[in-house]
Amino acid sequence: MIRSNPEELIRDTMARFVDRELIPRAKEIDERGEFPRELFRQLAAMGVFGIRYPKEKGGAGGNCTLFCIIVEELARGLMSLAAITAMQSLMGTNFLFHFGSAELREKYFHPAMRGEKVGCFCLTEPEAGSDLGNVSTLAVRTADGYVLNGMKTWVTSGPVADFYTILCQTDPAKKFRGLNFFLVPRDTPGLSCGKPFEVLGTRSTALCEVALKDCLIPHEHMLGGEGQGLNNLMSILAEIRTMTAALAVGLQRAALGDSIRYANERAQFGKTIGNYQLIQAKIANMATDLEASRLLTYKAARMIDQKIPCMTEASMAKYFATEAACRAADHATRIFGAYGYSMEYTPQRYYRDNRFLLYGGGSHEILQTNIAKWVGL
Numbered sequence: 570m571i572r573s574n575p576e577e578l579i580r581d582t583m584a585r586f587v588d589r590e591l592i593p594r595a596k597e598i599d600e601r602g603e604f605p606r607e608l609f610r611q612l613a614a615m616g617v618f619g620i621r622y623p624k625e626k627g628g629a630g631g632n633c634t635l636f637c638i639i640v641e642e643l644a645r646g647l648m649s650l651a652a653i654t655a656m657q658s659l660m661g662t663n664f665l666f667h668f669g670s671a672e673l674r675e676k677y678f679h680p681a682m683r684g685e686k687v688g689c690f691c692l693t694e695p696e697a698g699s700d701l702g703n704v705s706t707l708a709v710r711t712a713d714g715y716v717l718n719g720m721k722t723w724v725t726s727g728p729v730a731d732f733y734t735i736l737c738q739t740d741p742a743k744k745f746r747g748l749n750f751f752l753v754p755r756d757t758p759g760l761s762c763g764k765p766f767e768v769l770g771t772r773s774t775a776l777c778e779v780a781l782k783d784c785l786i787p788h789e790h791m792l793g794g795e796g797q798g799l800n801n802l803m804s805i806l807a808e809i810r811t812m813t814a815a816l817a818v819g820l821q822r823a824a825l826g827d828s829i830r831y832a833n834e835r836a837q838f839g840k841t842i843g844n845y846q847l848i849q850a851k852i853a854n855m856a857t858d859l860e861a862s863r864l865l866t867y868k869a870a871r872m873i874d875q876k877i878p879c880m881t882e883a884s885m886a887k888y889f890a891t892e893a894a895c896r897a898a899d900h901a902t903r904i905f906g907a908y909g910y911s912m913e914y915t916p917q918r919y920y921r922d923n924r925f926l927l928y929g930g931g932s933h934e935i936l937q938t939n940i941a942k943w944v945g946l
């Protein structure tokens with residue numbers, strides 16, 4: 570069937586890619602735990618990384634809804650690849666795109682869109698997780714440029730990245746108003762990556778610490794006006810939360826689809842287990858959670874596309890869809906019985922990968938606290 574609606578077209582294209590290229594290899598990629606270079610390049614060739622950026626400036630001319638459709642489909646296949654895609658399309662290139670000079674964009678942004686360079690995003694520090702006011706990586710302005718010193722951690726794509734968007738403090742007395750983003754190329758003397766982390770889920774994302782020791786970078790590597798780091802971060806926070814909700818929708822679809830198939834095949838006591846009401850209840854709960862997650866997620870995405878402020882809606886979407894993804898993975902492991910505990914079947918991967926969704930863009934304790942405040946507490 571020929572599709573003319575861009576949303577249907579992108580969903581169909583991504584669904585075909587996921588079904589043919591990703592799902593058959595997802596187990597092997599997850600077990601190898603390596604950054605999936607070849608798939609990364611394939612996604613670049615499909616224009617996926619530029620979907621949020623305008624065509625005339627080197628993007629693919631889409632919007633947040635299309636971006637969410639893409640990451641949702643990828644998360645249905647393999648959360649690691651969806652997470653890498655989200656990093657490359659949003660957090661890892663956003664500030665470079667909006668605030669980088671033409672020369673910086675030519676050197677890093679365009680190659681990133683082509684899948685030739687990997688970008689990443691460094692907020693978190695050993696002593697600054699939820700509390701970004703505590704960021705202590707220092708950027709000191711000198712006549713030759715900025716000198717950066719500090720330590721970042723939990724950097725997605727960090728071990729394989731070619732450039733780093735790093736949140737630094739330029740004036741500790743100003744706290745939040747002293748926060749600024751800087752672009753630091755991998756080959757900057759003084760930048761070093763730690764050993765890749767051993768982690769529970771999303772095992773192919775590649776995570777590490779990034780240490781900065783007297784890294785000298787040119788003045789024009791500051792991304793955004795002086796003191797605007799937090800404001801600029803806030804300008805994409807709703808999108809980060811909505812995108813994370815879309816990842817959770819993808820994981821729920823995978824867990825639900827596999828559970829239905831298994832419940833229709835596995836027979837006990839002379840009937841397939843889908844005939845038992847307690848299994849039906851789990852499937853019904855998963856399907857209802859999925860539908861509610863989808864509605865919240867795409868409501869927030871469309872508000873972002875219409876430039877309607879939606880931090881509350883995006884936070885609710887992230888909070889609800891992610892918790893629902895945890896419930897879906899849990900139900901799937903139960904429906905599969907002992908096979909849900911086996912590394913040969915998918916539920917264990919969903920069960921591990923859903924944890925990835927809980928932290929980035931705000932932990933659920935932070936989201937709950939904020940939502941309660943925003944609705945009037």
Ligand SMILES: Cc1cc2nc3c(=O)[nH]c(=O)nc-3n(C[C@H](O)[C@H](O)[C@H](O)COP(=O)(O)OP(=O)(O)OC[C@H]3O[C@@H](n4cnc5c(N)ncnc54)[C@H](O)[C@@H]3O)c2cc1C
Pocket residue numbers: 689690691692693697698699700722723724725726771776925928929930931932933934935938
């Ligand atoms: C797989 C993975 C990938 C990641 N990728 C990146 C990345 O690419 N770049 C990056 O910068 N970071 C990344 N992170 C880090 C992530 O952003 C942080 O984990 C997150 O900001 C929370 O910080 P923390 O883990 O230090 O927890 P903490 O802030 O120490 O929180 C610990 C616990 O206390 C709770 N808590 C904290 N403050 C409050 C409060 N005020 N009220 C109630 N409860 C509170 C939290 O909700 C949590 O339950 C990644 C993390 C993971 C797990």
